[in-house]
Amino acid sequence: MSLSADQHPVVPQVPSSPRRASASRRDFLQAAGGTAAAATAAPYVLTSKALGDAVTPPASDRIVMAGIGIGNMGSGDQRAFLGRNEVQYVAVCDVRQKWREEAKARVDAKYGNTDCVATLDFQELLDRDDIDAVHIATPDHWHAIMTIAACRAGKDVYLQKPETLTLREGPLMVAAARRYGRVVSGGSQRVLGDYRGIVDPCWAGEIGNVTSIDIRVGGPSQACYLPALETPPDIDWDRWLGPAPWEPYNPGRCAGNYGTGGNSWRSYYDYSGGSLTDWGAHHFGGAIFAADLRELQPSKVTYHPAAADGKTPAYVSLTYPNRVELCHNRPDGLRPQAGPSLDHRGSVVLHGDGKPKAAKTVPLYRDGERSIYGDFLACVKSRQRPFRDIELAVNTMTAPHMIGIAYRLERSLIWDRASQQFRGDAEANRLLDRARREPWVI
Amino acid sequence: MAEQPSALDTAFAALAKFDWGNDAKVLQPIDAAVVACHGNAGQRTDLENRFTQLLSQPISRAAVEYICRKLCLIGTAACVPTLAPLLGQPEHSHMARYALERIAAPAAGDALRKALGTVPDELKIGMIASLAARRDGQSVPAIAEVLAAASKAGQTRLAVAAADALGQIQTAAAVDALTAATPTDAAVAAAVVNARLAAAEGLLAAKQPAKARAIYQSLVSAAAGQPRAKSIELAATRGLLACAEQTAAS
Numbered sequence: 291m292s293l294s295a296d297q298h299p300v301v302p303q304v305p306s307s308p309r310r311a312s313a314s315r316r317d318f319l320q321a322a323g324g325t326a327a328a329a330t331a332a333p334y335v336l337t338s339k340a341l342g343d344a345v346t347p348p349a350s351d352r353i354v355m356a357g358i359g360i361g362n363m364g365s366g367d368q369r370a371f372l373g374r375n376e377v378q379y380v381a382v383c384d385v386r387q388k389w390r391e392e393a394k395a396r397v398d399a400k401y402g403n404t405d406c407v408a409t410l411d412f413q414e415l416l417d418r419d420d421i422d423a424v425h426i427a428t429p430d431h432w433h434a435i436m437t438i439a440a441c442r443a444g445k446d447v448y449l450q451k452p453e454t455l456t457l458r459e460g461p462l463m464v465a466a467a468r469r470y471g472r473v474v475s476g477g478s479q480r481v482l483g484d485y486r487g488i489v490d491p492c493w494a495g496e497i498g499n500v501t502s503i504d505i506r507v508g509g510p511s512q513a514c515y516l517p518a519l520e521t522p523p524d525i526d527w528d529r530w531l532g533p534a535p536w537e538p539y540n541p542g543r544c545a546g547n548y549g550t551g552g553n554s555w556r557s558y559y560d561y562s563g564g565s566l567t568d569w570g571a572h573h574f575g576g577a578i579f580a581a582d583l584r585e586l587q588p589s590k591v592t593y594h595p596a597a598a599d600g601k602t603p604a605y606v607s608l609t610y611p612n613r614v615e616l617c618h619n620r621p622d623g624l625r626p627q628a629g630p631s632l633d634h635r636g637s638v639v640l641h642g643d644g645k646p647k648a649a650k651t652v653p654l655y656r657d658g659e660r661s662i663y664g665d666f667l668a669c670v671k672s673r674q675r676p677f678r679d680i681e682l683a684v685n686t687m688t689a690p691h692m693i694g695i696a697y698r699l700e701r702s703l704i705w706d707r708a709s710q711q712f713r714g715d716a717e718a719n720r721l722l723d724r725a726r727r728e729p730w731v732i
Numbered sequence: 733m734a735e736q737p738s739a740l741d742t743a744f745a746a747l748a749k750f751d752w753g754n755d756a757k758v759l760q761p762i763d764a765a766v767v768a769c770h771g772n773a774g775q776r777t778d779l780e781n782r783f784t785q786l787l788s789q790p791i792s793r794a795a796v797e798y799i800c801r802k803l804c805l806i807g808t809a810a811c812v813p814t815l816a817p818l819l820g821q822p823e824h825s826h827m828a829r830y831a832l833e834r835i836a837a838p839a840a841g842d843a844l845r846k847a848l849g850t851v852p853d854e855l856k857i858g859m860i861a862s863l864a865a866r867r868d869g870q871s872v873p874a875i876a877e878v879l880a881a882a883s884k885a886g887q888t889r890l891a892v893a894a895a896d897a898l899g900q901i902q903t904a905a906a907v908d909a910l911t912a913a914t915p916t917d918a919a920v921a922a923a924v925v926n927a928r929l930a931a932a933e934g935l936l937a938a939k940q941p942a943k944a945r946a947i948y949q950s951l952v953s954a955a956a957g958q959p960r961a962k963s964i965e966l967a968a969t970r971g972l973l974a975c976a977e978q979t980a981a982s
Binding site for chain 1: 752753755797798825826829832834854855862889896967
């Protein structure tokens with residue numbers, strides 16, 4: 291798409307700061323010394339829970355949180371945050387009534403009251419001044435819209451992986467986070483949790499410089515033509531679809547299970563990048579972290595067609611600016627046969643040149659935290675960038691997204707990071723994003 | 733003896749009757765042809781003609797969607813006259829944009845701009861967002877008009893979309909329109925501020941710190957009394973620091 295002369299590059303340059311961007315409710319209460327609040331508030335009896343104790347901070351120091359998308363992964367995230375003493379969990383949002391009610395019940399049971407608000411309108415939560423942070427675990431087609439809206443509303447965000455559905459969304463999400471000084475953490479708990487077996491030796495220099503990486507994971511998502519069925523009463527189907535094209539209800543279209551064989555939203559192009567970005571977010575995340583590529587984006591995408599004999603399937607490789615090659619489903623016979631390597635269960639294999647290399651310290655979760663949830667909360671308090679900061683997550687996710695585009699087009703591509711465009715391929719650039727269904731636009 | 737239809741002919745015949753619940757394997761020859769026509773103008777034109785002919789017939793919503801997805805990838809100015817009338821139809825408006833938004837031909841922008849003035853209000857947000865995604869400078873006057881009118885009429889969502897679009901288009905005219913906006917609704921005012929911050933970031937990226945500084949300074953001056961004033965002040969102050977750094981480095 292051509293730009294006129296007075297337009298600017300598509301990548302905004304957002305002034306950033308790790309410091310907190312807005313005064314919170316707690317800041318206000320602390321600054322006011324309670325006087326103003328006491329003068330205007332209704333009579334209030336301070337309970338022991340509100341005052342806190344040895345392990346639970348007083349209510350005024352807790353991070354007030356809400357959850358959006360509380361199905362499979364969202365319920366896991368909710369339980370993790372609910373289990374943290376520094377969190378005061380106040381509201382849930384889901385387009386499914388059953389999940390909404392179950393999520394509210396978990397919160398109410400934890401606090402012994404019925405105070406948790408349950409809604410199907412995420413904007414209702416974002417409009418609340420008392421909420422500091424939200425966790426988002428909707429299907430992928432909602433991620434960018436909700437994350438950007440949350441940043442604009444002054445909320446910090448814990449966002450389930452895969453953080454993006456399209457390549458264009460990433461820079462917009464990073465820009466929103468930086469513009470408002472928000473902490474936005476991606477949500478792959480496995481990157482640091484599962485791949486230490488290859489991360490630690492790689493950062494220790496044990497295989498020298500990484501030269502190539504093999505990742506074995508499923509392919510991109512597919513089109514969905516499941517039959518139209520009657521929409522059940524407990525789901526707001528239009529909101530579930532949101533920015534995605536209108537399609538008729540079918541449980542196989544919107545099921546939240548982790549399969550990608552056609553019986554879940556993870557299978558379908560309008561809502562997901564398929565296994566490539568779903569499980570791929572973990573594998574690519576682990577590999578890219580291990581090889582210390584998180585600051586980079588691929589510069590070249592090579593499509594390797596299937597062999598004429600039908601025995602060798604097509605695969606795609608990426609080349610990073612530092613010449614590291616990352617291959618998706620490269621046939622075993624084409625992998626490097628010599629030199630040192632590190633293998634994570636056959637799904638991620640790093641190949642090195644074996645040359646001596648100085649060890650580097652592996653960056654871990656903040657403040658000694660042992661989970662990605664703790665890392666996020668530590669950063670909400672300190673205003674540091676989290677382990678899977680949105681910018682690093684976006685960089686990581688460019689890899690499977692580009693691979694998916696190469697498979698769809700069956701050709702190789704050149705990526706220009708500065709302009710966030712494929713060079714010399716107007717058709718490929720059409721796949722950088724897709725029009726969203728009104729009124730859910732970015 | 734009659735000539736046997738090609739696999740592609742058979743697939744297009746199936747597409748004419750296609751609906752949700754059908755086996756999509758029947759469409760695979762079309763999928764393959766769309767990928768294979770890259771670099772072959774003749775094949776591409778043939779496919780585009782077949783799609784537009786089908787769109788002119790009574791086909792299912794599923795078939796319309798399928799065609800729009802394909803035109804999104806290979807459509808040219810030639811398909812615009814067929815897609816443009818769909819923009820005003822609530823059932824098809826989004827998928828028409830799905831194709832038109834990604835077609836670089838100026839005719840696609842013309843169609844979206846024209847539709848902005850004619851489609852029902854509930855569809856205008858889509859037109860605006862697609863024009864913003866195209867960074868369509870010619871649409872600034874119309875979008876600025878929507879911003880003003882929707883603000884006045886209390887159509888918050890539409891006004892917010894218009895402000896967001898101007899912040900993405902980022903031409904000098906878009907910046908001026910945002911500066912001139914005087915929304916009274918808090919959500920619209922916040923969207924205008926956000927759009928001005930986005931525009932300033934664009935200017936910084938284009939190495940125009942003086943113009944960016946003017947926006948940031950004006951935002952700092954006007955922040956008092958605005959919703960989330962502290963947040964605006966901090967964002968604009970960070971911007972001013974970035975302008976100073978860029979100026980010092982140049």
